[in-house]
Amino acid sequence: MCRHLAWLGPEEPLGRLLVEPPHSLYRQSWAPRRQRHGTVNADGFGVGWYAEGDPVPARYRRAGPIWADLSFADLARVVRSPAVLAAVRDATLAGADAEAAAAPYASGPWLFSHNGAVKGWPDSLAPLTGTVPPADLLSMEARNDSAFVWALVLNRLRGGDEEGQALADTVLEVAEAAPGSRLNLLLTNGESIAATAWGDTLWYLQRAGLGTVVASEPYDDDPHWQEVPDRTLLAASRTDVLLTPLKSLEPLKEPRT
Template sequence: MCRWLAYAGVPISMDTLLFQPRNSLIRQSLHAQRSVVSINGDGFGLGWYGDLSRPGLYRDTMPAWSDANLRSLAEQIRSPLYFAHVRASTGTATSRLNCHPFRYGDWLFMHNGQIGGWPQVRQDVEGLIRRDLYRFREGSTDSEAFFFLALGNGLMEDPAGAFARTIAQILGLMRAEGVEEPFRMTAAASDGQRLYAVRWSSDKHSPSLYWTQGHVEGCQDGKLCLDGGGRDSVLVLSEPLDEDPGHWTEVPDASFLVAEGGQVRVEPMAPVT
């Protein structure tokens, strides 16, 4: 399973979260603590919003810990909203096009998990993607297929409803093929203004997901310095960056999260037809 983080708030340099904390995302690429696999070395990616509405992307197939350019970029890029992802493949090829985040227009999307029985349902899932969207599909992952299916289900207008409808559609295809493997996921999406995240699974064993809010003041001795009184920023991520239990709130299973203006709302989510 992959590890990811999404930040939204006052602009900060990416290395504040990617490299500096004791359990930074780059460390998680080698030693994940809350994942079924500890090493996430099948590529990585960054997506960020800057002066343009269309977000920037930097993705590569190298393990995040071995990319000589990544630290320099992370030190220099300051953004009010960015995604970062380290990948552990669940069977699809290690290629740049399969690295997260994925981009469509001004939207970013990244994912952790797996659609059970993907080789059995892949053709049917892809067949549900709207024709005008499918031509933008570049890779072979179930994650990217989920993104484009969700776009066709109204992600840009109704993110919560789009996630719920997309999950329901895929569950229907899995049942039709007699798939017994679970469907487990966490995912994040953004239009550059709001941050959305979901945690869901068909067997109640969802991948881990946490959030925190406050003013990020940097790191000291590997611990995130977070001013909880200045609630201008939100961080959503696969696992905590340090051991301070006061920093992190677990997202409940079967939940949809919305972050905007430093505020967080978490609500139940169930698949709908």
């Protein structure tokens, strides 16, 4: 389920990143090339971006498919940003949360997305509800697995954890409670990106002077795209990418060649 992307680099129109590439996130909403679960991402979409001088990102989210939203086409043509997180959604379960269930989720400087599914949701994660403050549970944007995973991550961030540690600890906690879950998480604060590869595809492209892209799958055929091995934490800036193996609770899967 879902495809997502985060980017840091020189200021660019949203459309140049999300619409114009031949295999862009826009096209991945109906024709993903490497999606292992589901085939069409038409259950909502969202994009979050940062404006110069404002650490709090803006968001545009809708419940329907990205290709049916003419307002997004206008927005993507004129809005420019040096940092973006966007996603197209294939819902795991039916729900009534509409655009509230579409990533990116947000709080303060952070944007967050989850590509995957929690096995046995919601019963499997019921034991973890006690680790999140009641006010945070009651203020969740949606009643799905991704929103609860975000609540777990956000609780760690507010407790002082750095972004990569918050993602890694959340993935391991959820994977232990719900074995077989797919937990590709993506987080940015506008200056750095943290992501996990856990059960689905993750790639990155880093080019000097042109910034860094982290995505579920490549949006073009540039030979410099690199696949992130399964069970890995990625930490990236505009100029560097660091990969760190995550403690695995399940057999490691080698990246496909």
